Amino acid sequence: AQSVAQPEDQVNVAEGNPLTVKCTYSVSGNPYLFWYVQYPNRGLQFLLKYITGDNLVKGSYGFEAEFNKSQTSFHLKKPSALVSDSALYFCAVKGNQGGKLIFGQGTELSVKP
């Protein structure tokens, strides 16, 4: 069965420091991996995706993610956090069986000044 795990419910970071939001996945075959961000009372905004190719993927707002096949991980990173990055972050995987996304539980990122 396909699944995604985000082991941290909350991540706290000081502004200007690097941030990492963790994600591991389980899927048969080659995964399509995605990160989305959700601001309060809003829909999800696409940040980045890994389909194939370079393991380091760059996305919107300075975010990047590293695909690690041996560790089945797809951690989201940013070199220097902003207060405006505070939001709920979702990792998702799309298996090769069809179009649905399987989401992790979400990680609340809090960036303090």
Place this chain on the structure above:
Amino acid sequence: NAGVMQNPRHLVRRRGQEARLRCSPMKGHSHVYWYRQLPEEGLKFMVYLQKENIIDESGMPKERFSAEFPKEGPSILRIQQVVRGDSAAYFCASSPEHQSYEQYFGPGTRLTVT
């Protein structure tokens, strides 16, 4: 290019009433997905549709819930005889043809059952 549109944004229904949620995909997108976000939970897939076809409804409750995406007009998620446990945010997403494309999400409909 307008994004995915959902209406209403907020919907209040009494127990036993029907709820109809509408989703207009992005222009050029023929694939529509519905997800539900329950309080304190992540997003759960409900149904995947293409024009006039249900492709995957593995996440839909067996009773009271139905979805359609007609040849003309928006996709509709219909909940009959709503119960308090149906209170949630319902998100629609759309994508173009290719499987590797990301899905673009609408702002959601927040359903409250009183």
